[in-house]
Amino acid sequence: MLSERMFQVKKYKYLIIGGSVATVAAVEGIREIDGDGSIGVVSYEPYHAYSRPMISNYLMDDIELEDMYYRPLKFYEKEKVDSLLGKTVVKVSPDEKKVFLDDGDCISYERLLVSSGGRPIIPRINGVDKKGVYRFLSLDNAREIKASLKGLERVVIIGGGLSGMKAAEAIISIGVRVSVIEMMERVLKPVYDETACGIIKALFEDKGVDVLTSSQAEEIYGRKDDESSAGGVMLKGGKKVDGDIVIMSVGVIPQVDFLKDSGIEINRGVVVDKSMKTNLPDIYAAGDVAEAYDILLGINRPIPIWPKAYYEGRIAGLNMAGGNEEFSGIFAMNSADFFGLPTMSAGIVNPEDDSWESLVEFKPEENYYKRIVLKNNKIDGMIMVGDAVDRAGIILGLIKDRIDVKDFKDKLLDKGFSIADLPASVKRARIRDVALA
């Protein structure tokens, strides 16, 4: 019996845990080099890879799951990938080169990629188990919230980060009142400086969102008629914020629970080298689950953003298939549109001391704000709001490539600033070519 069971063990040359962007990127990377090697993908979300950031659009607009697919539905089939959706990996056993699933099955691999993303941080607040308390991380979360919103009057969101604010935008847009509770003195504090946060906060308040900063959620209390269902959030100090449902959006941490006894080195996230290898042979990691080298801070840390997950997934995939690629590192970068107002930031946006200088242009009446943060003539950070976002990538490129901007610093804030203003060598690299051969 045992041997019969063993014959059924699936085996893949490449096995990937996860079903999101880092996974898709890895498949694309593998297939650039190896057109035939067998690929298996295991993901507990029962959906074809979708755009996670679009769950706020899903909440707000009349869109269907099909509109959210990150790659066409036929992607896995076309790339000859076996996708095992709705299955959870509970254990990785590097000695046997096997992973174990929640349904008792196990799968063998030659090379393994861990791209299991993040899981929600559960804040230490009483009452998080009540009915009507939701998270905002997945399509399923958004579906539950959407289904419960009908007939509701008021929603409380705990956490004024990017996804909390996107949830607030979505909910107020469909006509339900929203309060956002933020522990820090301003919403989006890690992402923007005081001025940009001020513009965004004013915009939300103008749309009718209640923004409560320097407010610590202490307890989710029950409804008068039903103690087991959420009725609102009590703040430190005793203030009550009523809500028919509560959405907790206090951030993500790497999803590493199932790796506990695997021997894979974990710091805050899975530790990887530049080629996306973990400490164990033939095991790679990419995306939100993995730490990345922050080229501006000079440390390894989780940076849970979509572009990083793609870059890393692709490099992992290429290397798993025999490539020899390195990821040069990344830094925080975000672009988010709130009620039609575009906002962006990258790198160091709240410099610690005045060893950094800033170039600033602020036109409050137009919601136009541009700030460039520099040290020793190298750009370390940028913030753009409103029309200032146009061609922001040129500045981001100067951050990434650590370009000395001394000779054209006076032009950085110009509206017409373009690659024509860059030093000849950088300009040529941007145009893509040095010269006609």
Add this chain to the structure above:
Amino acid sequence: MKIIYPKEEVCIGCRYCEIYCAVEHSKSKDIIKAFKLENPRPIPKVRMVQNGPVSFALQCRHCEEPDCVYACITGAMHKDKETGVVIHDAKRCIGCWTCMMVCTKGAIERDEEMRKIASKCDLCIHLDVPACVSHCPNEALVLIEDNQIKKP
């Protein structure tokens, strides 16, 4: 694949490239109708950029390693395997501007005339020669095979 190569030595900054690009991407493809009658007005996907006396036309470079494709959060951007063209699927675009944030060339714009979506060069893949190239009076834009250029 083919790419459009700008020659700044001969560019006179006339912006014909912009005009004919906009016309080519308009509904009517007629220069008068496109600018006078069409709503939304077509916007050019190529821009003349300038630094003092130096100018050249810049459009999407259809990069070998396209950051916009890698960073796009919806899957609206992709690089066609056969032609190498970086294609923007307007239907899938939600106007988050992540592509614009990572395009180190500044070659992606916001098309607010039409809908809040990204706008970029499609290499006029339906034509033998892209409109900006064929209408450049000074041959400051040339269409070449990318193996004709030296890599940086």
